[in-house]
Amino acid sequence: MDKARTIAKKQLPDKAQRHKLFGSVEPGPRTKPSKKSQMADLQNTKKDFLFDLDAVGIANVKHPITIASNQEPKTQTTIGTFEFSSSIEKSSKGTNMSRFTEQLQEFYQKGLVIDLKTLKGFTKNLAERLDQKDSEIKVQFPWFYERRGPQSGLSGMNHADITIRVKYDTEAGYTIEVSLSSLVTTLCPCSKEISEYSAHNQRGEVTITVSLAEDFDEESMDWKEWLLDAAESNASARLHPVLKRPDEKMVTEHAYENPRFVEDLARLVAADLYEMSFVNKFHVHCRNEESIHMHDAVASITYDKLQSESQEG
Structure with a gap:
């Protein structure tokens, strides 16, 4: 029969003594006021x-x-x-x-x-x-939306990153700027053109920032949907959380039929934003994480519709 092992128990000082060991001290005299009305307010100096x-x-x-x-x-x-x-x-x-x-x-x-x-x-x-x-x-927050496979109809959750900035000024009123960042698929037109078969593609990120018109009515339309569509509909293909084989066939063929350089994507998104009456100014930034290069490809456009119209007028 094995003998039971005995472990010597360390004798620790009590908790108050341990705190003192590690630097705690007794409270000192209290000379400053504890009521808010009697405290100094340095920030209002x-x-x-x-x-x-x-x-x-x-x-x-x-x-x-x-x-x-x-x-x-x-x-x-x-x-x-x-x-x-x-x-x-x-x-x-x-x-x-x-x-x-x-x-x-x-x-x-x-x-x-x-x-x-x-x-x-x-x-x-x-x-x-x-x-x-x-x-x-x-x-800033993530916005989730249901996305169904194009053939199977099986659904899952995608998300885009949203930023809203609202400024109030007693003289100028309100300034409202909203932003959406969404992931898409892009397929290289050059690769498609020069290769005997196939073409390389990559995941792209489209970030759209717009200044909304003063009379924008959020009860009649959801700006998140409009910006998401501008990003996704101009890419080679959308991303999906659930893809069965028939879905994958449709998505990859759609991407092959719609090749996009990063420059193409930025310009096409800008064209959609230009046509949105509730957008006064926009900035589009597109980034492709290249699949056959070590670098990313980027393109951006900034356009002020009100300023351009006044110059043209």
């Missing part, structure tokens, strides 16, 4: 602090949000990454950082649905709370 600040605030704030979509799933819960800011004149030392997250919590308790109406109300209220002439909010 008024002096000449040399320069106005374009923006001051907080970033990388993660918070649960709700997204409304015209596509399934029509109500989505996800995590938004927020950035809040306002300008500050040189007569003010700083801003009250806690007010940004206080207001975020207040809106969340009422049901934080991320749409343009809500964000416009948020920025206006925030400027008033901060006692500043402007405020800005930026939020």
Whole structure:
């Protein structure tokens, strides 16, 4: 019969002694006030602090949000990454950082649905709370949408990355900029042209950023759908979460029939955006992760429709 092994138990000092061992000290005398009304408020100091600040605030704030979509799933819960800011004149030392997250919590308790109406109300209220002439909010999140195989009809979830930036100014009003980044398939026209058979393809990323017209009505159309279609419909092929063999045959043949250089893709997306009446200004950036090169191929276009029309007029 094996003898039971005995393990000597180490005798540790108690927890208070361990904390003291690692640097903890007893609380010292408390001489400063503990009531907010009696505390110094350095951020509200008024002096000449040399320069106005374009923006001051907080970033990388993660918070649960709700997204409304015209596509399934029509109500989505996800995590938004927020950035809040306002300008500050040189007569003010700083801003009250806690007010940004206080207001975020207040809106969340009422049901934080991320749409343009809500964000416009948020920025206006925030400027008033901060006692500043402007405020800005930026939020980033993934937007999911159902995608079915073209032949099988089997569905799964795709997603695009969304960014919304809303700025409120007491004099200029609202500025709204939205962005969508989507993955697509591109097939090389040169490879198709020179090869006896086949052609190399790659995964591309299309990032679209647009300034929306002041009269844009989000209740009648979902800008996310329009930007997604501009990115996907001009690529060689769309991406799918579920592809059976008949689906794969259709997708690869469609890509072969629609070859695209990265330059082609940027110009075709720009043409769609140019025709969208609710878009005032746009920036398109396309990146192809080349499959037979070590580098990526990139192309971009920036176009201001209002400025171009005024110059032509």
